[in-house]
Every structure is written in C-alpha cells, then in structure tokens.
Amino acid sequence: MIPSPDPITIPQSYETLPLTHVKVSHHPLGAPEATQVIVVTLNRPEKQNAFTVEMMDDFEKIYPMFDLDERVKVVVLTGAGRIFCAGADLERGFKGIQKERTIDHRDTGGRLALAIYRCRKPTIAAMQGSAVGLGMTMSLPCAIRIGCEKAKYGFVFPRRGLTMESSSSFFLPRLIGYSNAMYLLTTAGVFPPTSPHFGRLFAETYPDPEKVVSRALELASEIAENVSPMASYLSRELMWRNPGTAEEAHLVDSAVLYHMFTGRDQQEGVKAFFEKRNPSFKATLEDDAPPNFPWWTEIDTGRRGKSARSKI
Incomplete structure (x- = not known):
C-alpha cells in the first residue's frame, strides 16, 4: 500500500526543485517566486517523454504542493520536444515490479492521474x-486539453496486450461518451x-505545436x-462528484x-464587476469551504498530504 505522505513544504521557487524527468517553470519564466501560472514539462525528449516511475514520483511530489500553494492558480502541462508523451517506457518494460498482493497494487499511471x-x-494539457x-x-x-492538428493520439493499450489504466475507465466515457470511448478502445487506433x-475531448486544436x-x-x-x-474547483467537483440523480x-x-x-469571493467578484477591474479572489478551502464539503x-x-508550515 502507499504510505501516508510526509508533511508538504511549499518552496519559494518551483524552478529550483530537484526533479528527475519533469521540469517545472514559472510563467513568466525566471520569476524568483512561484507565479499564478506554473508550467510542468515532461522532460525526456530523447525518449519521446516516455513515462517512468521517476516521472510518477515527480508528479506525486509537485502536485500536492500546487494544491496547497495559494500563489498557484493554474498549471499548464506540456512535453519537451516533438512528442507530448509516447506512453509507458517499453524499453524499461515491467520487470522489477515489486511483488505484492494484487489487491494492494496501485498502478503508477493511476497515481499520476489522481x-x-x-x-x-486546474491543469491545461498543452499536447504539442x-x-x-x-x-x-x-x-x-x-480541466482542458489543447491538441496539435499534425499529431496523432490514441488509447493503444489492447495493441500492447494491456487494459485501460490511470482511472481512464472512469474519465474517458464521462468526457466523450461511451460510444466514442468504446470505439477508441476497441480499435486501439491513433487519430x-x-x-x-x-468527440470534444480536445477543447481547441492548432496546426502549429x-x-x-x-x-x-x-x-x-x-x-x-x-x-x-475555490469556485472553479467546487464547480468541477460538483460535476465529477455528482451523486447520480437530478434530485440528489x-x-x-x-x-x-x-x-x-x-x-468573500462572491462579494469581491461582484465588486470587481461594478468597478470594471480584475478581481482579487482570496477564499481558500481551508478557511471558506462550504459546511457540506466534501459531500462525497x-x-x-x-x-493526500498536509502543509508542513503556514502559508507563504
């Protein structure tokens, strides 16, 4: 089983974090402290950014930090080089997987997805x-996927003798419908x-990476x-964590x-609207969450981890 994580220490700068196969940048690049937009880059271009255990470790390290760091508002996920990600690193294969009970296993892709x-x-996937x-x-x-019209994408698992992973059996049919999901997994083709x-899996596409x-x-x-x-997060959770009926x-x-x-975010949003300026939202789940949160x-x-120290 996955042990409980250590308390999370939020860094002043994400660009100095010691990571293996992932690069984290501020936007604008080189800002001395964390910015509202953070860029996460899969950083194995020589291997077409093929997924590794080290990559999963990097994601499990940085995403809990983003979750707790109120300076960070949006994450952009992209890849270095021509390929976004060629899937699991098949050169490494699946040898060396720790022996454990089947019921205790947690697939690495699923840990990344979670x-x-x-x-x-929210994360925007810039799939260049x-x-x-x-x-x-x-x-x-x-939350959003942007694709390159010159690229090809696919769920090729059955062509490698594998089944769906990364909780994709939950996400994919909810995003594009069961009929489209069935076609993609039955053909296991690239398109x-x-x-x-x-369907509308890609919100936008562009010819230029x-x-x-x-x-x-x-x-x-x-x-x-x-x-x-906070309002954006709760809105997404209302959709993903829907209880199942219109009445519920x-x-x-x-x-x-x-x-x-x-x-306080509602008050600020309305005030900013009338004053014709950008809002300055400050509400946090720690201080301002609805009393029924989480409703699931x-x-x-x-x-999930807890912060090791007070807010920066």
Whole structure:
C-alpha cells in the first residue's frame, strides 16, 4: 500500500526543485517566486517523454504542493520536444515490479492521474505533439486539453496486450461518451485530434505545436486573473462528484451555492464587476469551504498530504 505522505513544504521557487524527468517553470519564466501560472514539462525528449516511475514520483511530489500553494492558480502541462508523451517506457518494460498482493497494487499511471485530479488547481494539457497510452490518460483528469492538428493520439493499450489504466475507465466515457470511448478502445487506433471519435475531448486544436503551448499559457493567464480558484474547483467537483440523480444533485448544489452567496469571493467578484477591474479572489478551502464539503465519501488510496508550515 502507499504510505501516508510526509508533511508538504511549499518552496519559494518551483524552478529550483530537484526533479528527475519533469521540469517545472514559472510563467513568466525566471520569476524568483512561484507565479499564478506554473508550467510542468515532461522532460525526456530523447525518449519521446516516455513515462517512468521517476516521472510518477515527480508528479506525486509537485502536485500536492500546487494544491496547497495559494500563489498557484493554474498549471499548464506540456512535453519537451516533438512528442507530448509516447506512453509507458517499453524499453524499461515491467520487470522489477515489486511483488505484492494484487489487491494492494496501485498502478503508477493511476497515481499520476489522481495527483492531477485531486489538485484543486486546474491543469491545461498543452499536447504539442503526439500521445498514446499513458500519454493520453494523464490528460484526462486535466480541466482542458489543447491538441496539435499534425499529431496523432490514441488509447493503444489492447495493441500492447494491456487494459485501460490511470482511472481512464472512469474519465474517458464521462468526457466523450461511451460510444466514442468504446470505439477508441476497441480499435486501439491513433487519430488526429479533430477526429470525430474523440468527440470534444480536445477543447481547441492548432496546426502549429508552438501555438498549442502559447494558447494554453494565454488561457491559463486569463483564468488566473479572472476566476475564483475555490469556485472553479467546487464547480468541477460538483460535476465529477455528482451523486447520480437530478434530485440528489439539486440538494448538493443548493447547499454549496447557498454558502457561496455570502462568501468573500462572491462579494469581491461582484465588486470587481461594478468597478470594471480584475478581481482579487482570496477564499481558500481551508478557511471558506462550504459546511457540506466534501459531500462525497473519500476513498483512501494513500491519503493526500498536509502543509508542513503556514502559508507563504
């Protein structure tokens, strides 16, 4: 089983963190302290950014930091070089996997996906190049995906004798519908991001890889400057953690909304609107969460971390 994480110490700068196969940058680049937009780059271009255990370790280290760091508003995830991610590193293979009971195993891709999913800060996947397998599934818990029209994307697991991973059996059909998901996994083919088989998985596509990244940064900056992080996070959770019926959703929505009516972000948002300026949202889950949060029963796959010290 995954042990409980150590208390999380939030760094002044993310650019100085010792990471192995992932690079973290501020936007704008070189800012001495954490910025509202953080760029996470898969950094094995010589191996087409193929996924490694070290990459999973890096994600499990940095995403809990983003979750707790109120300076960070949006994360942009991209890849170094021409390829976003070629999936799991098949050259390394699956040898050396620690022997354990099947019921205790937690797949590495799933641990990465849950790190993104559990973070209250949204991630925009700027998929500047092709992606298959785990390279695709890591994008599913992201809030937005932007693709390159010259690239190919696919869920190729059955062509490698494997099944879906990274909790993708949960995310994919909810994002694009069961019919599209069934087609993609039955054919296990690769397609351009404009293929109808992806439905609206890609929010936007561009022919130029550099435009994919620049657009993601532009969108991230616009979100960071104008959107309440707490309201955005709770809205996403209301969709992902929907209780299942319209009536049950009405009860949950009503309780959350009633609390937000008198929240400090609501007051600031309305004031900024009338004053014709960008808002300065300050609400946090620690201090301002609705009384029914979380409204779901949390599953302990390895508990999320807590901050080791006060806010910066």
